[in-house]
Amino acid sequence: KQEVTQIPAALSVPEGENLVLNCSFTDSAIYNLQWFRQDPGKGLTSLLLIQSSQREQTSGRLNASLDKSSGRSTLYIAASQPGDSATYLCAVARDDYKLSFGAGTTVTVRA
């Protein structure tokens, strides 16, 4: 059974600092890995999707890396803003598209 772990569980930084969020998974036989953002009481917003054959994906201030062999992914958010405050979820997909989620990292960016 795939286990997904996210560290740290919570993170508080001053505005402008770079954020580093970590995700690890136990089974390297994945189809893809996704990073999501979830605001309190809301659904999920997909941020980045990395296919198993890729090493990284970038979108604006966001960059996600994937090291499948070691079972790790890292989400980097550059020059954080208060609007980046949210919970960030990592999820890995099997080839049947079923997702296993981590518990999330709750980020607070202080103005």
Added chain:
Amino acid sequence: GAVVSQHPSWVICKSGTSVKIECRSLDFQATTMFWYRQFPKQSLMLMATSNEGSKATYEQGVEKDKFLINHASLTLSTLTVTSAHPEDSSFYICSASVLEQYFGPGTRLTVT
């Protein structure tokens, strides 16, 4: 594109009643939809996989008679929580799959 809606966004019901939650893919067809539940400050747990025209596949530990899933068309799946109890209070989220999963905004169920 790839918008998924859920209705209702929140619902309060009395213990013992049934509640139906709808999940629709608005601008695409999805042969597969997934249903998740999320408890406060916890992650999403997959409940079941819904395939159009066939019976849903439930994850281990999920009561199929309590959580009835119907996937009547390529754009609509419904989750009915039967004989709801306070412990069923949770945030229910659906997703529709076309190579990747697109998530709905969630439904907050409170059972009193």
